[in-house]
Amino acid sequence: xxxxxxxxxxxxxxDSYDNPTTTSSTIVCKLKYKNRVIKNxxxxxxxxxxxxxxxxxxxxxxLVTISGKDWQILQVTPVYDFGGNxxxxxxxx
Numbered sequence: 001x002x003x004x005x006x007x008x009x010x011x012x013x014x015d016s017y018d019n020p021t022t023t024s025s026t027i028v029c030k031l032k033y034k035n036r037v038i039k040n041x042x043x044x045x046x047x048x049x050x051x052x053x054x055x056x057x058x059x060x061x062x063l064v065t066i067s068g069k070d071w072q073i074l075q076v077t078p079v080y081d082f083g084g085n086x087x088x089x090x091x092x093x
Contacts, residue, residue, distance in 0.1 A: 007065035008058065022063060029054040031066070038092050040074050045081040048074060048092040058091050066093075 005034040009022035021087055040046045041060050050071075052064070063070045071093040078086045 001078035002028045002053075002054065003029045004029050004052070006031065006052065006054065009061075009065065009070065011062055020063070022067075027054050027056040027058075038045050038075050046074055051090055051092050053088050053090050055088050064091070064093060083093075 005026050005052055007024050008027045009020075009024050011022055014023045015021065031050060031052045033039075033050045034051055035047060036051075037045050038048055039046040050066075058073060060073055060076055062073050064073060073091045073093055075092040076088045077092075079088050079090060081087050
């Protein structure tokens with residue numbers, strides 16, 4: 001049951017100071033606050049404070065806004081059914 005709404009900010013480009021330019025959309029998700037250690041896209045161990053599950057396609061380095069604060073998505077794991085179809089995505093922030 002996905003009962004939370006968060007704002008997904010998709011990074012479209014970066015300016016000369018490496019600040020992201022984004023487009024925003026609201027997505028429905030299930031948000032769980034859970035501290036754990038994961039590997040980021042560079043293979044480093046990082047602490048994450050929450051994970052969320054959504055049917056919307058998400059990617060690493062995009063931003064989500066929760067309670068007015070922006071968080072970078074550090075890892076994305078697609079979850080597949082037995083037929084190889086994507087059921088949903090797990091994002092870690």
